[in-house]
Amino acid sequence: MDRLILHVDLDSFYASVEELRNEEIRGKPVVICVYSGRSEDSGAVSTANYKARELGIKAGIPIKRAKRLAKDRDVVFLPVDMQYYREVSGRIMEILEEESDTIQQVSVDEAYLDITGKASSWEEAQAIAGRIKDKIKEQEGITCSVGVSFNKFMAKMASEHQKPDGLTVVKPQEAKEFLADMPVAKLHGIGKKTADTLNDMGIETASDLANSSLVNLEEKLGKNKSLKLYERAQGIDDSPVEPTTAQQISRIGTLKENSGETEVILPKLKELIGDMGGKLEQKKALFRTVTLIAIDTQLKTHTRSDTVQQTDDIVKVEEIIKQLLEEFLAENSDIVLRRVGVRLSNLTYRKDQKTLSEF
DNA sequence: CCTCCACTCTC
DNA sequence: CCGTTTAGTGGAGG
Numbered sequence: 001m002d003r004l005i006l007h008v009d010l011d012s013f014y015a016s017v018e019e020l021r022n023e024e025i026r027g028k029p030v031v032i033c034v035y036s037g038r039s040e041d042s043g044a045v046s047t048a049n050y051k052a053r054e055l056g057i058k059a060g061i062p063i064k065r066a067k068r069l070a071k072d073r074d075v076v077f078l079p080v081d082m083q084y085y086r087e088v089s090g091r092i093m094e095i096l097e098e099e100s101d102t103i104q105q106v107s108v109d110e111a112y113l114d115i116t117g118k119a120s121s122w123e124e125a126q127a128i129a130g131r132i133k134d135k136i137k138e139q140e141g142i143t144c145s146v147g148v149s150f151n152k153f154m155a156k157m158a159s160e161h162q163k164p165d166g167l168t169v170v171k172p173q174e175a176k177e178f179l180a181d182m183p184v185a186k187l188h189g190i191g192k193k194t195a196d197t198l199n200d201m202g203i204e205t206a207s208d209l210a211n212s213s214l215v216n217l218e219e220k221l222g223k224n225k226s227l228k229l230y231e232r233a234q235g236i237d238d239s240p241v242e243p244t245t246a247q248q249i250s251r252i253g254t255l256k257e258n259s260g261e262t263e264v265i266l267p268k269l270k271e272l273i274g275d276m277g278g279k280l281e282q283k284k285a286l287f288r289t290v291t292l293i294a295i296d297t298q299l300k301t302h303t304r305s306d307t308v309q310q311t312d313d314i315v316k317v318e319e320i321i322k323q324l325l326e327e328f329l330a331e332n333s334d335i336v337l338r339r340v341g342v343r344l345s346n347l348t349y350r351k352d353q354k355t356l357s358e359f
Numbered sequence: 360c361c362t363c364c365a366c367t368c369t370c
Numbered sequence: 371c372c373g374t375t376t377a378g379t380g381g382a383g384g
Contacts, residue, residue, distance in 0.1 A: 034373045044373045046370085059370075062372050080373095107370060107375090191368045222380060225367090244377095252374060289362085299372075303364055339373085 002172060004125045005241060006113040007147040007155035008096060008132060010089075011164035013109035015049035016142040017088050018078055029055060029075040033063050036254040041067060046080050050164060082108075088140060095135050099128055104241045112152050114241035122148070126169050133167060149175075153237035156188045175235035179206040187232060194229070197221065209233035245349060246283065250293070251276050252341030258297050260336045262325060269321050272342050277314040280344065286312045288346035292324040295339040302335075304328045307346065317342065 014032040029052035035043040089108040100113035119125040145166040147158025158168040185195035210233040217226035251272040291305035304324040
């Protein structure tokens with residue numbers, strides 16, 4: 001018995017939401033930015049709507065470059081307003097819940113739905129996908145792209161196939177052809193590094209990957225990753241749609257100026273820790289591991305961590321981070337930091353959603 | 360089997 | 371002269 005899985009992707013979500021609440025900017029190129037605060041226009045683009053993408057502006061590029069690409073055109077630049085996006089997203093997720101057995105939200109603008117119990121044919125599944133698109137358009141005024149398929153990976157690949165405002169169905173018997181000539185870099189889970197490695201092995205497309213030797217892959221990519229990619233290239237993915245509780249919470253920020261001194265860096269870390277405290281409380285989470293994240297001026301990431309007795313005491317985090325920072329700086333007197341962060345992991349939940357595997 | 364850490368990926 | 375967040379993997383070491 002096959003499953004019926006949907007992947008719903010809200011189209012350039014942040015930009016769409018901004019266009020919706022401000023008619024002045026509707027129809028214009030809109031760019032949503034994360035300003036780092038260290039200088040005017042330092043930071044990166046988070047989302048660009050399709051009008052802006054026509055100009056070559058896209059997620060990840062520096063704001064400065066985006067502004068150069070915009071030249072003297074009428075392009076709207078706005079800062080991210082996550083609180084508001086989360087609010088809109090929450091209402092949309094309610095719509096998705098109505099239409100599915102199980103939902104797995106992967107970010108504010110993306111979710112997997114298992115609708116196996118709600119539809120008994122591909123026609124019905126497609127109808128549900130269409131209804132979801134209509135409801136979101138009607139209630140919230142934004143478009144989305146939906147992939148309908150028989151597992152999460154294929155649903156994701158299907159939703160990517162046509163956007164914005166797409167609806168793509170890929171049935172089991174169509175999967176092979178759908179993937180066949182796709183460059184490996186297009187497969188979800190394969191980034192630049194892995195694509196380069198595969199290309200070096202003479203593997204260019206999904207079918208190359210599907211027909212390659214697993215043993216060969218394992219030499220270059222390791223056992224687990226190889227098997228996963230090898231299966232995906234064949235359209236195989238048995239992972240369930242399941243709501244997840246966070247395994248870790250982290251905050252990263254950019255220092256006002258590069259520094260290698262505790263007195264400069266620690267206040268920033270305390271600021272991040274303070275922000276994390278609220279999140280921890282809201283989630284009713286306890287942590288065991290505290291990690292200092294240090295990104296140097298070469299953009300190389302270093303981490304130092306410490307695992308302690310389970311607690312939710314945020315003051316403990318400050319103490320541990322101070323310790324880790326001093327150790328790190330002492331060991332690396334030559335390194336100058338650009339960004340720093342804190343991560344809490346080894347989480348368990350007090351309201352007992354996930355705990356009790358121990359003892 | 361656990362911990363630490365670098366690395367890869369995603370949005 | 372470039373952000374933030376999360377999950378996963380593998381190797382080294384204990």
